[in-house]
Amino acid sequence: MQLKKTKILQKLFLISFLALTAYAIFFIYNTLTNHKIYDYGYISLGGYKQYYSAKSVNKANPVLLILHGGPGISSFGLFREYNNGMQDDYIVVHWDQLGTGRSYSPLIQPMDMTFERLIDDAHQLTAFLKKKYNKDNIYLMGHSWGTTLGLELIRKYPEDYIAFIAVGTNVNLFQSLNLGKKQLINIAKNSNNSAAISALKNMPDLGSLKTLKQQANYSAELRKWSDRLSKSNLKISDVERMKVTAARNNPEYSKQDIDNIKFGSMFSFSALQDDVIYTNQLEKPLNFSISLYFIQGKFDFITNTSLVKTYFNKIKAPEKKLYIFNKSGHYPFIEEPNKFNRIMKEIKNFE
Numbered sequence: 001m002q003l004k005k006t007k008i009l010q011k012l013f014l015i016s017f018l019a020l021t022a023y024a025i026f027f028i029y030n031t032l033t034n035h036k037i038y039d040y041g042y043i044s045l046g047g048y049k050q051y052y053s054a055k056s057v058n059k060a061n062p063v064l065l066i067l068h069g070g071p072g073i074s075s076f077g078l079f080r081e082y083n084n085g086m087q088d089d090y091i092v093v094h095w096d097q098l099g100t101g102r103s104y105s106p107l108i109q110p111m112d113m114t115f116e117r118l119i120d121d122a123h124q125l126t127a128f129l130k131k132k133y134n135k136d137n138i139y140l141m142g143h144s145w146g147t148t149l150g151l152e153l154i155r156k157y158p159e160d161y162i163a164f165i166a167v168g169t170n171v172n173l174f175q176s177l178n179l180g181k182k183q184l185i186n187i188a189k190n191s192n193n194s195a196a197i198s199a200l201k202n203m204p205d206l207g208s209l210k211t212l213k214q215q216a217n218y219s220a221e222l223r224k225w226s227d228r229l230s231k232s233n234l235k236i237s238d239v240e241r242m243k244v245t246a247a248r249n250n251p252e253y254s255k256q257d258i259d260n261i262k263f264g265s266m267f268s269f270s271a272l273q274d275d276v277i278y279t280n281q282l283e284k285p286l287n288f289s290i291s292l293y294f295i296q297g298k299f300d301f302i303t304n305t306s307l308v309k310t311y312f313n314k315i316k317a318p319e320k321k322l323y324i325f326n327k328s329g330h331y332p333f334i335e336e337p338n339k340f341n342r343i344m345k346e347i348k349n350f351e
Contacts, residue, residue, distance in 0.1 A: 072268030297328030
């Protein structure tokens with residue numbers, strides 16, 4: 001009789017132990033998963049609905065706001081496919097700027113598409129993110145056109161940002177494209193590519209091109225020869241196809257949103273072309289009060305790496321560092337994604 005009671009007690013103890021263990025596992029799992037963040041939706045910025053999307057494995061991570069290039073070309077599909085590792089270290093926030101992707105509308109007034117307007121929108125979004133995620137300040141990253149916005153933001157509102165990561169920095173596109181043309185001619189000469197030499201030398205002077213179509217054709221021709229002559233991991237034409245594929249794979253994007261990338265890029269560039277081409281960072285203040293980290297592809301002939309080196313040497317900041325990606329062109333974050341993600345982890349540890 002006593003043995004039977006002992007066995008019953010043992011069974012009850014085992015059942016209780018297993019129940020408590022299961023509850024503990026559930027509690028730990030629920031606690032960990034509740035730290036994850038996946039927020040997306042619209043926020044009113046300057047009277048227009050604009051789209052943002054934030055993801056992280058841990059809500060305690062610092063916020064990283066990414067300013068895409070173009071203007072008008074969303075890149076968060078590419079970052080989600082190739083740079084998911086950043087979500088381990090940051091609350092990664094993508095924003096479709098006014099006139100881009102899910103923030104595009106045919107009702108947007110052209111007079112509202114100004115550089116100053118986008119700076120105000122980014123400032124308002126930064127305030128929203130600081131409040132939403134209870135942060136005193138955030139990290140900021142810009143790619144290409146996004147560096148034009150980012151450098152202005154950290155000059156005007158340095159207190160909002162921990163550090164700025166500039167990827168493919170647009171120092172001055174006019175100088176950059178002219179420099180890129182000369183460099184490509186030299187590469188063609190070294191490889192005895194007479195067809196490339198002739199085609200590049202016969203390209204018109206960039207300063208003589210007045211219409212959007214002429215400037216677009218010039219850029220397309222330069223990109224074509226960059227693809228053929230550079231030794232980067234990816235051709236620009238490959239990246240263009242990858243952008244479309246990434247947008248299609250993005251569950252937050254509808255077919256209309258994908259179409260809006262095309263409409264938005266034409267609309268945005270038309271409105272902002274002077275800011276894109278002629279803004280010259282070398283003529284702006286060169287002293288910064290926060291850390292700056294530059295990431296450049298060795299074979300970037302669009303936002304030319306030689307010009308970025310000149311700019312880097314002139315600026316002053318509490319901390320500055322230049323990373324050269326030796327197998328990349330204009331898109332180091334997808335041409336060498338593992339290296340890019342590792343450096344982003346380093347930058348977080350620096351600050």
